[in-house]
Amino acid sequence: MTSKAKAVTATIRLVIPAGGAKPSPPVGPALGQAGLKIMDFCKDFNAKTAEYKDSVPVPVVITAFADKSFKYVMKTPPASYFIKKAAGLESGSQKPGHQHVAAVSLKHLYEIALVKQKDTPLAPVESVVRSLMGTCRSMGVKVVARPEDA
CATH class of the missing domain: 3.30.1550.10 (Ribosomal protein L11/L12, N-terminal domain)
Incomplete structure (x- = not known):
């Protein structure tokens, strides 16, 4: 052949x-x-x-x-796009780490992770969620446990 x-x-x-x-x-x-x-x-x-x-x-x-x-x-849209949509933001914080502009729940991050996992199918969902939490931190978006706390 x-x-x-x-x-x-x-x-x-x-x-x-x-x-x-x-x-x-x-x-x-x-x-x-x-x-x-x-x-x-x-x-x-x-x-x-x-x-x-x-x-x-x-x-x-x-x-x-x-x-x-x-x-x-x-590929799937960037993680920051999904996070901004979930939090209802136009842009992230001007001072990430010092100022929170919104909050998203772990449930939202899990849903985003299921979509983002298509780009890296071998990565476990938990790893993708942790990566999304880091993206949230760098955007000044607070991650809360329950949707009611957001």
Whole structure:
């Protein structure tokens, strides 16, 4: 059995709003430098993210090959996005560690961890929750035991 692996020429990481891939920056220049067909990516990405809300940030890892073809993997939105939505915030604290701007319950973090675990399926849910607690701390969001305490 012989298998020909395509030669990878570039790996591009972008965060694009769902349904918002356009040939303008940051998508256009990043794909153009790798010699990829920008409109093919934009149409495919926008079709795959059509069911998402418009402002949801979607991290994408694009692998460009020597024959000008590409493949891409969409990740789940950043943890900070989910935490801000759960806490009802626009942004985190200006002084994290000194000032709490909101609170989220462990139940909310567990629900977020179940979604985020899709990016790292081998990590146990408890580890993902601990990581989310660290993200909350760095954003100035207090973690409480019960939803009523939030």
